[in-house]
Amino acid sequence: MKLAISAALAAMTATPTAAQVFDMGTLTGTLSQDAVTQSEERRAGRQRDTDRSAMALRTRDNCRRKLPRFRKSYGSDHPDVIQLAALCRRAGY
Numbered sequence: 001m002k003l004a005i006s007a008a009l010a011a012m013t014a015t016p017t018a019a020q021v022f023d024m025g026t027l028t029g030t031l032s033q034d035a036v037t038q039s040e041e042r043r044a045g046r047q048r049d050t051d052r053s054a055m056a057l058r059t060r061d062n063c064r065r066k067l068p069r070f071r072k073s074y075g076s077d078h079p080d081v082i083q084l085a086a087l088c089r090r091a092g093y
Contacts, residue, residue: 056091063093 067088070081 059088059091060093063088063091 062084067081067084070078070084074081076082076085
């Protein structure tokens with residue numbers, strides 16, 4: 001019995017405690033990678049501003065060319081045509 005208890009105590013002391021579970025090198029690397037990711041996201045957000053003109057051109061093209069064609073093909077009461085017309089109105093076209 002004493003042998004079983006001492007074996008259980010030895011097994012419990014061999015496992016890492018809560019303080020030993022965290023590797024500070026890994027945590028530091030993760031934090032620095034988070035900072036890199038956040039800065040890349042901020043930079044990507046600034047680049048999206050330059051892409052808005054291309055998106056506006058694409059929207060204008062869709063509204064001027066595709067909306068009349070879809071109305072002719074599907075009819076003006078088709079749900080997708082109604083949604084496209086609403087989006088074009090909202091965009092100012």
